[in-house]
Amino acid sequence: MPLYEYECRACGRTFEQLILSKQSEVLCPQCKSADVTQLLSVFAVGGGSGKAAAEPGPCGACGAPVRGSCQLD
Ligand SMILES: [Zn+2]
Structure with missing residues (x-):
């Protein structure tokens, strides 16, 4: 997931x-605020709404299903 x-x-x-x-x-x-922003450790969010950013894998670089499960995270 x-x-x-x-x-x-x-x-x-x-x-x-x-x-x-x-x-x-x-x-x-x-x-309980809904005013949250997604953190992207690898991908840069180019302006606009962070919530509408592309949907990379959690790792962002290799699509690993769990953060930290690859060398690049
Ligand atoms: Zn809060």
């Missing part, structure tokens, strides 16, 4: 979230 890392823009907390559906909203586990 795809595991993404997010940062809450309301309280600054970072957390990982399993995304079961692309339509599902991600809420901060600490303050």
Whole structure:
């Protein structure tokens, strides 16, 4: 399952979230804000809405299913 890392823009907390559906909203586990941004460790997000960014694998570089499971993460 795809595991993404997010940062809450309301309280600054970072957390990982399993995304079961692309339509599902991600809420901060600490303050329940929906104002979160997906962290991309490899891919640069070129302006616009971070939420609408392309959907790379969690690794971003090799498509590894789990963050940290490849050398590039
Ligand atoms: Zn928060």
